[in-house]
Amino acid sequence: MSKTSSKKSARIGIISLGCAKALVDSERILTLLKMEGYEIAADYQGAQAVIVNTCGFLDSARAESFQAIAEALDENGKVIVTGCLGGDEAVLKRFPKLLSASGPGQFERVVKAVHDAVPPPHAPYLDLVPAAGLRLTPPHYAYLKISEGCDHACSFCIIPHLRGKQISRPAADILKEAEALVQSGVRELLVIAQDLTAYGTDLKHSESDWKGRAVKARLPELVFELGRLGVWVRLHYVYPHPIADELIPLMRQGLVLPYLDIPFQHASPKVLKAMRRPSYQDRTLERIRKWRGQVPDLVLRSTFIVGFPGESEEDFRFLLEWLEAAQLDRVGCFTFEAVEGAPANALPDQVPEKVKKKRWERLMAVQQRISAAKMNRKLGQRIEVLIDEVDAWGGIGRSIGDSPEVDGVVHLVGDLHLTVGDIIDAEVVKAEDYDLVAKPLQCLKNWSASWAPPTNHKPISPATMKPRVR
Numbered sequence: 001m002s003k004t005s006s007k008k009s010a011r012i013g014i015i016s017l018g019c020a021k022a023l024v025d026s027e028r029i030l031t032l033l034k035m036e037g038y039e040i041a042a043d044y045q046g047a048q049a050v051i052v053n054t055c056g057f058l059d060s061a062r063a064e065s066f067q068a069i070a071e072a073l074d075e076n077g078k079v080i081v082t083g084c085l086g087g088d089e090a091v092l093k094r095f096p097k098l099l100s101a102s103g104p105g106q107f108e109r110v111v112k113a114v115h116d117a118v119p120p121p122h123a124p125y126l127d128l129v130p131a132a133g134l135r136l137t138p139p140h141y142a143y144l145k146i147s148e149g150c151d152h153a154c155s156f157c158i159i160p161h162l163r164g165k166q167i168s169r170p171a172a173d174i175l176k177e178a179e180a181l182v183q184s185g186v187r188e189l190l191v192i193a194q195d196l197t198a199y200g201t202d203l204k205h206s207e208s209d210w211k212g213r214a215v216k217a218r219l220p221e222l223v224f225e226l227g228r229l230g231v232w233v234r235l236h237y238v239y240p241h242p243i244a245d246e247l248i249p250l251m252r253q254g255l256v257l258p259y260l261d262i263p264f265q266h267a268s269p270k271v272l273k274a275m276r277r278p279s280y281q282d283r284t285l286e287r288i289r290k291w292r293g294q295v296p297d298l299v300l301r302s303t304f305i306v307g308f309p310g311e312s313e314e315d316f317r318f319l320l321e322w323l324e325a326a327q328l329d330r331v332g333c334f335t336f337e338a339v340e341g342a343p344a345n346a347l348p349d350q351v352p353e354k355v356k357k358k359r360w361e362r363l364m365a366v367q368q369r370i371s372a373a374k375m376n377r378k379l380g381q382r383i384e385v386l387i388d389e390v391d392a393w394g395g396i397g398r399s400i401g402d403s404p405e406v407d408g409v410v411h412l413v414g415d416l417h418l419t420v421g422d423i424i425d426a427e428v429v430k431a432e433d434y435d436l437v438a439k440p441l442q443c444l445k446n447w448s449a450s451w452a453p454p455t456n457h458k459p460i461s462p463a464t465m466k467p468r469v470r
């Protein structure tokens, strides 16, 4: 938030930190407040209270959240904290002047704290709010969160502690939101959860009624219905589980993008065991081969942790060899960070920082070579591109292999009038290590949006590309 502006009544500021799942929570809170007639302030002085939606996945994310809370207290004074850190007692101890602190998904507590600090200006006028709710993403794509929390117990992660056990939304509830998003102009739905393949297990995969059809709370059934809405459907965080096999026929039918984000984290059975991840790496390679046999243009994205406690040089080389065999399309990498409260911190044989950094560089060099070769093979190919930005010389878009914020982009050159949200056909004329340059061929689908790209936008490049935190 910036620091100056005029002051009006019932104006709330919000600072949203962390992953796409936290962003969706911020959007829900904004939607609830807007329905009650609150206005959203763009700066501290224009706000009568400020909500800080925090992230606590890594210590660096906790530090950023603490810094944001301190700044909001200094600049505004009336601060409501929510999100991953909100449920942590340490927050109220450290900042006793907070108006309220609540955990992730506790929207009612946030709204109540806002009511206490700044009474609602008038009775609800639901028609003031778009049916699709308020969003922090551009109008042409949106995140769709289908469950909250996680039932796994990975030793490096405190998300189950922060966000609790998995709670899934009924399928009809999700489909209703998805339909409203599509009707509002969304062209790409990014379906997110900590583990999409586990969706609905807590509901025992029970059915709910969607337009006269009983739809099971189970990923393949949900994706089938989402695919019928006629927009790009992209899945983030799938496990190499038999349920993922059932998505392949849906890709062949064009109901979901041939893109899977699978956070493998490592390949060495020994390290995976210490991480408390399922160690199926042989079967996983087999599974990848089978998937690619059925969907040759399948794009696989993953993230890895190097320098995990006990990771030997042999384990690390195993990972590099696995990467060569898997030929993943998009890879993000973290060095192991001891997050406060994570069981992995107590493991023996912690890896020195220098070794972690070196391994990170070695892994990224291997992946850069794999990625560059894959990009080169696209030269001359015809691809579909969703336009994210337009400027004087062309525009920037994404192919089906590029998720926003975390993957590469397609630079579009040529004399064609582009509009944000269009899906066009383009021919690849140049390949870089992670990005492509393409010439638009013809406009496939038109869509007009009043949204203009921010002037300070920096396109993603390998230097700024970060793995999504999960």
Ligand code: SF4
Binding pocket: 150, 151, 152, 153, 154, 157, 158, 159, 160, 194, 195, 470
């Ligand atoms: S890393 Fe992901 S799957 Fe593992 S416990 Fe954390 S949120 Fe759950």
